[in-house]
Amino acid sequence: MTSPRDSVPGRSGAGGQAPPPEPLGAGPGLRGLNRAPQAQAQPRSPPAPAPTRRPPRLARRRLGAGPAQCPACGGHVGRADQSARDSGLSTAGWASAGQLASAESARRALRTGHGARGPAGSRGFRLRPLSPLDVPAAAARGPARDGAGARKRHPGGHRCGPEQGNAVIIKPSEVSENTAKLLAKLLPQYLDQDLYAVVNGGVEETTELLKQRFDHILYTGNTTVGKIVMQAAAKHLTPVTLELGGKSPCFVDRDCDLDVACRRIAWGKFMNCGQTCIAPDYVLCEPSLQDQIVRKVQEAVKEFYGENVKESPDYERIVNLRHFKRIQSLLEGQKIAFGGEMDEATRYIAPTVLTDVDPDTKVMQEEIFGPILPIVPVKNADEAIQFINEREKPLAFYVFSHNSKLIKRMIDGTSSGGVTGNDVIMHFMLSSLPFGGVGSSGMGAYHGKHSFDTFSHQRPCLLKTLKREGANQLRYPPNSQSKVDWAKFFLLKRFNKGKLGLLLLTLLGILAAVLIKALWTLAWSSRVLNLTATVQSRAGL
Template sequence: QELYPVVTGGVPETTELLTQRFDHILYTGNSAVGKIVMAAAAKHLTPVTLELGGKSPCYIDKDCDLAVACRRITWGKYMNCGQTCIAPDYILCDPSIQSKVVENIKATLQEFYGEDVKSSPDYERIINKRHFKRILGLLQGQKIAHGGEADEATCFIAPTILTDVSPESKVMEEEIFGPVLPILAVKSVDEAIEFINRREKPLALYVFSNNKKMIKRVISETSSGGVTANDVFMHSVVPDLPFGGVGNSGMGAYHGKHSFETFSHRRACLIKDLKMESTNRLRYPPGSQKKVDW
């Protein structure tokens, strides 16, 4: 029976692990540490699979059922208090529907967690105080349309919605990884595509629309680790689909058969017989015109 060693720990333990020689390294985390992992792996020419997250955009077209779209986005954004690598990081939508998007998300939050989110058994907490303070720092100077309440003692941050967000603000510069949802106004799908393409390639991209041609256009004119249309997360739970990032959101893919292929070495093997040597002699020196003409 084969045994698989498991080593738990923090930075010292993982730093030591990276000095060892492995056949393959899979890392899940942020891009900064991903670069450290890749540099360490390069010393032994070890291949890596990096799942690095990033800011996964969510574009909402005017031509869709906003109530359903916002319910699914709310579920994906605030699950695990926003601490999910493919959570919708921010919303892009037309200015004419921004207020409706906010109201639908607020209504869904009440449906999911009740009047008092803090007492809901279904709403989680931030993993530690360092990240609690980091996320609160992202709210500075922002227009809070909903939420914003926090309790450091329990690492509680309420589901928060931001509007009139500047693309250059701090909250748009790093992966939020928390229950804060910025909404930015774009006047068309062209503007949304341009906005997405000006930034690092995300791990996931979400688009909500009844217009299939528009959905296919967003897919073809952007780059991301994966895409789900009219829902969130779902591409990552289909075992036949590869899961992974691209560019700053990672490299390599796994899940299902893709995991087997990623973590296997495709070794070419050929077994021949010691026969037909008279034919094989044609390849041996010395060369002759007779061999060429054969």
């Protein structure tokens, strides 16, 4: 994957003047969140009474437009100021004035969410997903949404960052031109461009963007570009999350319902014309099952798309001519069981199944990313495991069998980003499961809470009292053997007997507490008795 090369219609109106931003509450479901109007210079008036109803969180952030500063980072708590300290991002060469996501917006988004860097250069966390070709809208929206919610707090409760969270720069793929344009058009209508910027452009723009200093980068695409992204991130030691794809195998056991298995495989493989990163890339099965799988996959294709697949409104096309040519070349010298029809003018490639595929051919050397399903015969599950392990680790792995022990054995014997048993793609749909690759298929994971954790910095904080200094004498010099012995005691070196040692230490603590309580009670009783005797003696006088 590279990055969008086509320019996007700008926001500039007549005479090159940008129109005023659309109110935040103009979109559906966002009523009541309009930007507060700027107050004009006038004598100070008494503060308005507190509202009876607490405004939504986003509205609270927008309504706070005062010049107050964060005591920890020095940044403005209100809206980003035009005069805030420049982040150092060069705007030349990667965003034109006509783009909806302007370079100025991206530059401001590289500051903290509240507009300025702190004295130590602290910044709000930033997520920049580079969207993939496959299902680009979902891939761009999910990480950006989940990552933007991750927050950081400063002492005193002030939360720094957009919506007290992460600023986001989204770089869609230029291959998915329509999706990139739609994102650039819609996001500024509902989100602050200073904090949520969409940058469109090609390789040159992406290269310039990668020179900037981010707090986190998420990239979805192919392995080659993933290495480039990681190399650029290494310059600033920026952590990255890479979702890179690969050849996701699918093993079909003879002990399974072939009708159901082939229907699900056909659905996952030919969805979006095969252009999804976790589509089943090839099928492993025993030679005796090959013809049955071909027949049942063909029946499923007719069920989904009808007799004339080309006329079906549910069957997509290859995204561009370059990918069409690439997929076309994969069929050279292959045995086509069914399908194979193509139309270059419309970039149509029919659902195609290949049989008796040689593992050394081109179609088995790269991710297909198209509607071609090779079938590779193997003797048994053990040979399938060996076949998978001899290749790069895939992003997904699918097993179809009634034998749960076999499924577990294949999961334990292989390594992949994710696994689904008796189905395909569905592990991606569950936000409760982490999604990501391993090895050449990527690193890191996101989705749901896992996205929040990925785009958050776990900052340990310990607040102690300045009292009870006597307890700290053991760590202060000068050192002595007595101090060492006490240190060993408290570190359970002498009583390090597992649970028994902890039990003895607990009993010792309880005994010490009881003894201290008894001494305190005795001292208090003695004091009371002395006071009573004194009072009585005075009364006698």
